[in-house]
Amino acid sequence: MKFGNVLILAATLATAILPLTNVASAQIVALGASNVEGYGVSSSEAWPAQLESILRAKGSSAHITNAGVSGNTTGEVLARLSSAVPDGTRVVILGIGAFNDVRTGGSIESARANIAAIKRQLAGRGIRVVDALGTMKAVMRQPGMLQADHIHLTAEGHHRLAMQLAGSVR
DSSP states (O other), X not given: OOXXXXXXXXXXXXXXXXXXXXXXXXXXXXXXXXXXXXXXXXXXXXXXHHHHHHHHHTTOOOEEEEEEOTTOOHHHHHHXXXXXXXXXXXXXXXXXXXXXXXXXXXXXXXXXXXXXHHHHHHHHTTOEEEEXXXXXHHHHTSTTOBOXXXXXXXXXXXXXXXXXXXXXXX
């Protein structure tokens, strides 16, 4: 991914997250698999916890629930959507791609269909969706941001992702 594309992704994400600053107390859910859950790092080092801390330091009282489950496919996320995203949720930061689907014998096409269904269901409930996958992938391409397995973010990778997400909130 070229630097210009990263800036476009960041601008898109900024547009999606910017309205959060006007919400006194927003319920936000970070939804996805292992890189949302924080595989290989402590729960306080995972990007959802770091993002909440950053937002609070900026004066927001937003609460971010980490609904990442290691190993989940897009179909599994879709199946647990109603329990993972409770009533009152205003924003879902979606951080899932096709990796686990393909790893378990599924297809990229079915993963895309599941992600579209997740977004449709959330939109139907009046929940704004921020698709963080592009930003997450951009962070993953930077040196030192992945653990030895070349799949999961390091603590620094989580920190950078949280900073990029928070940098879009003013």
